[in-house]
Amino acid sequence: MTLPREQGAPAEPSPDQRSDRELLAAHLAGDRDAFTLLVRRHRARLWTYALRSLRDREEAAEALQDAFVRAHRYAGSYRADAEVENWLTRIVTRVVLDKIKARRPSTVPLDEDAAGDGAREGRADAVETSDAHGEVDAQLTVKAMLAVLPDEQRQAILLVDVQGLSVAETADTLGISVGTVKSRCARGRARLAAALTATGQGRRPR
Amino acid sequence: MTSCPDPRDPADPGSIVSAGGIALDELADLQAGLLTPDQESALRARMAGDPDALALYGLLEQTRLELADLDDEPVPDDVAERIDTALAAEPAPQLEHDDRDATPTGPEPATDARIVDxxxxxxxxxxxxxxxxxxxxxxxxxxxxxxxxxxxxxxxxxxxxxxxxxxxxxxxxxxxxxxxxxxxxxxxxxxxxxxxxxxxxxxxxxxxxxxxxxxxxxxxxxxxxxxxxxxxxxxxxxxxxxxxxxxxxxxxxxxxxxx
Structure with a gap:
């Protein structure tokens, strides 16, 4: 499986040509720099996931730090039947889900001040662009609407459609059935597609 | 297969129906693989005579493409620094002794995250x-x-x-x-x-x-x-x-x- 990596973000220096598994092995063998290199290789993707999931910058930072510390501490328990990046994604996902559960029954923030930078940026940009040109960028619309999807739908879509995990991997990670993952993805995609239509971005002939 | 309208949505998907009467939600179920073979065959037959439904389905496909193409956010410097600092303070992985305390601090990592005590x-x-x-x-x-x-x-x-x-x-x-x-x-x-x-x-x-x-x-x-x-x-x-x-x-x- 190929996962989107470092899209849009400035490429971080990664002169080390070792594979993820080799870096993890080096870390376990005592190489103090190996894990840091591994983190730098994947942190933009995982930061984006945490930020979009939690929509709170501080919570996302805490989640990412906590997840990387756990991965560092228990690297020896990594099982080679999964890609290292998927293993890291699972760890981050578990920490993110714990944070989401811990703050319930609070609801999804309705005001932009309560949302994270990514959501705030996306929504503001979408409105501004729409006002200026009568047409918004589809990516900005999708990004903005992701922020207001229910947590369950957003999690499923972030893991399947954005992070590139399979439906089965997502079900395993979230602890729900495959059918539930499909259903949450369907509902979430329908809302996003509806938003594209509403903003004139959908390629729906009329 | 019903959706709960969300007042924050600019458009409620439940209200979007093709000219032939096929709801966006039905098409999303088809795309997600939620339909039985019989249901899928029946829906595809209806779609064949409904160009508007085909266009709606294309919209769902476009949505998936947009999601897959979303850019990553750059990690803010302060977040990167705090992660580096936290990792630098960590001792080497505790793997050498059977009698070590492997209980992680904070919430217990889930086994399905492959973090195993x-x-x-x-x-x-x-x-x-x-x-x-x-x-x-x-x-x-x-x-x-x-x-x-x-x-x-x-x-x-x-x-x-x-x-x-x-x-x-x-x-x-x-x-x-x-x-x-x-x-x-x-x-x-x-x-x-x-x-x-x-x-x-x-x-x-x-x-x-x-x-x-x-x-x-x-x-x-x-x-x-x-x-x-x-x-x-x-x-x-x-x-x-x-x-x-x-x-x-x-x-x-x-x-x-x-x-």
Whole structure:
């Protein structure tokens, strides 16, 4: 499986040509720099996931730090039947889900001040662009609407459609059935597609 | 297959219906693979005569493409720094001792995230000893007798450090028992934090404290360390061959013997 990596973000220096598994092995063998290199290789993707999931910058930072510390501490328990990046994604996902559960029954923030930078940026940009040109960028619309999807739908879509995990991997990670993952993805995609239509971005002939 | 309208949505998907009467939600179910074959066939037949429904389905496909193409956000400098600082303060992974406290701080990591409390995993393995041994027998095969083995060039050990690494095939591990039982030479695993992780990957319960001998070997032209361990609740000895990257994959071979 190929996962989107470092899209849009400035490429971080990664002169080390070792594979993820080799870096993890080096870390376990005592190489103090190996894990840091591994983190730098994947942190933009995982930061984006945490930020979009939690929509709170501080919570996302805490989640990412906590997840990387756990991965560092228990690297020896990594099982080679999964890609290292998927293993890291699972760890981050578990920490993110714990944070989401811990703050319930609070609801999804309705005001932009309560949302994270990514959501705030996306929504503001979408409105501004729409006002200026009568047409918004589809990516900005999708990004903005992701922020207001229910947590369950957003999690499923972030893991399947954005992070590139399979439906089965997502079900395993979230602890729900495959059918539930499909259903949450369907509902979430329908809302996003509806938003594209509403903003004139959908390629729906009329 | 109903959706709950969300007043924050700029458009409620439940209100979007094609000219032929097919709802966006139905098409999303089709796209997600939620329909039975019969339902899917029926819906596709309706879609064939409904260009508007086809366009709506294309909109869902566009949505997936947009999601897949979303850019990553750059990690803010302060977030990157706090992660680096937290990792720099971490000790090396705790893998060398069975009696360590592996309980993580904060919320317990879920096993499906592949973060495993090794002690707990070992306790589970101990409960599964008979089944695991049986599995090892099936996969690797038990060698009942011990063949005489005289590695070429070996002049015999004089202490805990082994001499030349004997070269054997996977089927001949048992023949090394007389030699390996006299050494405690873990070779490339000596003092390595990988040791506990490697041992935990053996098909049976292989614990560091049960090691009764170890010796570097060449197994099928590959450097390895042969580790002999007592099998709990039996009189058998497990001879397990580990590769240098044994913390990332199962052992190369294992044989159970009755010494």
């Amino acid at each position: 090794l002690d707990a995993a070992r306790r589970r393995r101990r409960r599964l000893v008979p089944a695991l041994i049986a599995a090892a027998v099936v996969v690797i095969g038990i060698v009942g007798g011990i063949a005489v083995f005289r590695p070429a060039g070996s002049t015999g050990p004089t202490g805990l450090q082994a001499g030349n690494a004997p070269a054997v095939g996977a089927q001949d591990l048992a023949s090394l028992w007389p030699e390996v039982s006299r050494y405690r030479d873990l070779g490339f695993l000596t003092g390595s934090p990988r040791l506990a992780s490697c041992l935990s990957r053996a098909p049976g319960p292989v614990l560091e404290r049960d090691i009764v001998g170890a010796q570097p070997i060449v197994l099928d032209d590959q450097d390895a360390v042969l580790v002999a361990t007592r099998v709990p609740m039996s009189q058998q000895i497990a001879l397990t061959a580990f590769a240098p990257d044994c913390n990332l994959r199962p052992p190369l071979a294992q044989t159970l013997i009755d010494p």
